[in-house]
Amino acid sequence: MKASAVLPILAALVLAPCLAHTRPAALRKLDVAQGRWTFHGRTLKTAFSKPGTWTWKADCRWSAPDRLFLECAFDNVWNGKPVRSLVVDTYNTHDHRYWHYEMFEAGAGGRHPFAAPLTIHGPVWIESGGGKKIRQRIVYRYRSSTRVDVAIELSRDGGIHWVVIDEGQGVKERP
Numbered sequence: 001m002k003a004s005a006v007l008p009i010l011a012a013l014v015l016a017p018c019l020a021h022t023r024p025a026a027l028r029k030l031d032v033a034q035g036r037w038t039f040h041g042r043t044l045k046t047a048f049s050k051p052g053t054w055t056w057k058a059d060c061r062w063s064a065p066d067r068l069f070l071e072c073a074f075d076n077v078w079n080g081k082p083v084r085s086l087v088v089d090t091y092n093t094h095d096h097r098y099w100h101y102e103m104f105e106a107g108a109g110g111r112h113p114f115a116a117p118l119t120i121h122g123p124v125w126i127e128s129g130g131g132k133k134i135r136q137r138i139v140y141r142y143r144s145s146t147r148v149d150v151a152i153e154l155s156r157d158g159g160i161h162w163v164v165i166d167e168g169q170g171v172k173e174r175p
Contacts, residue, residue: 023067026091026098029120030070032142033060033089035175039150041168043079048134048154049165052079056170058087076107083107089118100127128159135159146172 039056043049060072072087084105091098098118104110116129123142130136134154141149152166 024091024093026096027068027070030089030091030098032145033070033072034062035060036173037148037170038173039168039170041150041166043166044164046163046165048163054078054166054168056168058170060087078107081107130154137162 037056037058037060039054039058041054041056043052043054045051055077057075058072060070063069063071068090070089072089074083074085074087076083076085084107086103086105088101089098090101098120100114100116100118102114104113108114114129116127119126119128125140125142127138128135134156135158137153137155137159139151139153143149148170150166150168150170151164153162153164155162
């Protein structure tokens, strides 16, 4: 066998274990969110909220070169008001949990980024957060690799009963 044929095979054998070690397999569950998405939804009239509409534009890409962090730039409009943010979703190998982090440019104070555990059960993702009196969660239900339903819910009783305040759908425009 020629040396020129052996070199690519040898490189693949050496690099494959290194690349597999740097990116946990659990991160593959986040692949479905990669791409450019457009969401449309409405805010419902509840004790927590007034009726309205919203649109989210999200562009989600893996961090380079390690693909450890799914980074999503959001350009949202809530009842005519812009809200821009950067989201990072990842899997933490220390605590073996998914995490959702969000930092705001507009629409919320920059001093208080949002961090929440992210639970993934098959096609259902739940970001959970909030304070002691009112809990919040965002529930994503992936219908396919290009369609997702989303609901924002609040609870006053520690998460026993949930009230949907926002609901909508997302469509992946391109990978």
